[in-house]
Amino acid sequence: MRPTKMMFAAGLLMFLAAPALHAEEAFLNYKQYCMQCHGMHGKGDGVNVPAMNILPRDHSDNKYMMSRTNTEIYKAIKFGGPAVSKSVKMPPWDDVFTEDEIRQLVGHIRTLCCEQELVRGVNFR
Amino acid sequence: MKRLILFSLLAVIVSPALASAGEDGAAILKNRCASCHDLKGPAPQTIRELWKRDAPDLFYAGNKFRREWLVEWLQKPVRIRPAGVNYLRNINSTPPKSQKGKAGRKFDVLWGEVLRPLKHVKLNRAEAEAAADALMDLRPHYELVAGKKLDSKVKVTLDSGELLIDKVYGCLSCHQIEPGYGGYTGPELYTAGARLQPEFLLSYIDRPKNWDPKIWMPNMHVKPDDLQKIVHYLILLSKEDFDASN
Numbered sequence: 101m102r103p104t105k106m107m108f109a110a111g112l113l114m115f116l117a118a119p120a121l122h123a124e125e126a127f128l129n130y131k132q133y134c135m136q137c138h139g140m141h142g143k144g145d146g147v148n149v150p151a152m153n154i155l156p157r158d159h160s161d162n163k164y165m166m167s168r169t170n171t172e173i174y175k176a177i178k179f180g181g182p183a184v185s186k187s188v189k190m191p192p193w194d195d196v197f198t199e200d201e202i203r204q205l206v207g208h209i210r211t212l213c214c215e216q217e218l219v220r221g222v223n224f225r
Numbered sequence: 226m227k228r229l230i231l232f233s234l235l236a237v238i239v240s241p242a243l244a245s246a247g248e249d250g251a252a253i254l255k256n257r258c259a260s261c262h263d264l265k266g267p268a269p270q271t272i273r274e275l276w277k278r279d280a281p282d283l284f285y286a287g288n289k290f291r292r293e294w295l296v297e298w299l300q301k302p303v304r305i306r307p308a309g310v311n312y313l314r315n316i317n318s319t320p321p322k323s324q325k326g327k328a329g330r331k332f333d334v335l336w337g338e339v340l341r342p343l344k345h346v347k348l349n350r351a352e353a354e355a356a357a358d359a360l361m362d363l364r365p366h367y368e369l370v371a372g373k374k375l376d377s378k379v380k381v382t383l384d385s386g387e388l389l390i391d392k393v394y395g396c397l398s399c400h401q402i403e404p405g406y407g408g409y410t411g412p413e414l415y416t417a418g419a420r421l422q423p424e425f426l427l428s429y430i431d432r433p434k435n436w437d438p439k440i441w442m443p444n445m446h447v448k449p450d451d452l453q454k455i456v457h458y459l460i461l462l463s464k465e466d467f468d469a470s471n
Contacts, residue, residue, distance in 0.1 A: 136410040140318035145332035147316045148408035189395040195444035
């Protein structure tokens, strides 16, 4: 009985801890690379904003962010603004992040904008 | 007895000066720079390591700086990065109430140490020359600058260069091209041409990750022609007199 319980506990721990680890990685990356323009709370109000003629996206803007698919956000991070018909002020980060890191960042951005929809299990495509 | 006191006083006053005059460049680096600057390498490999960095890495200073600039700067140190070496330590998300943002929005502000003048060791002329010589000997990244060469045929004007920096590659979001004009999280560009070797500029803009794996400067995939133009522009820009216009 006991080993089964242990295994069950270990399995549960792995199931719970793995996304948490990813979440931390994604948050570190967001902090290091995104906060300079998108702001410390992701509201598109970073320290560099006074220098910009085009404002960075407000990641907490639920209405706008729900109109974007995960694929579009992924493309914007990987290939930069022009890949999704936006400004060059959003640079391409393909040389900085790995594929996994970009996917985790998309997930992190979804937690900033659309927590309720995540809980409800909306398919972001 | 009086003479003895006089001599001992004199010895106390003069000996540190003599000792510092005798200090060679390597000793200056070891005693006065190494506590903040990394002189050995390698560059930080993870984000957490990067956050521990207190001052710019100097272990590839010989690949990076122009000697004449180092000599001048070490005598009169001023801030080069408006938001500090690690911008995350120097920003604050609660701006003062008086601040009016763009379109009614408020944005993060610089905060703390970077609002005061830079605290840095000052050297005299002889010490600065010696330290600069010692710094110029630190050249571990020869392979990264080996193939790079500034094409002297490329012609660029201040206007066309600014167009590239601002509209085509968006460098202006993080870098300043004149005092107070541009973003904060990168080092100022109006002194870059005087500060850095052209080969280093070519190599660093081409792929910042090669020099500093976790730096927050993206690889903009600058086309080779534009790269030459940008570096020419930076050199041209550094010859402008910014004090005259203010």
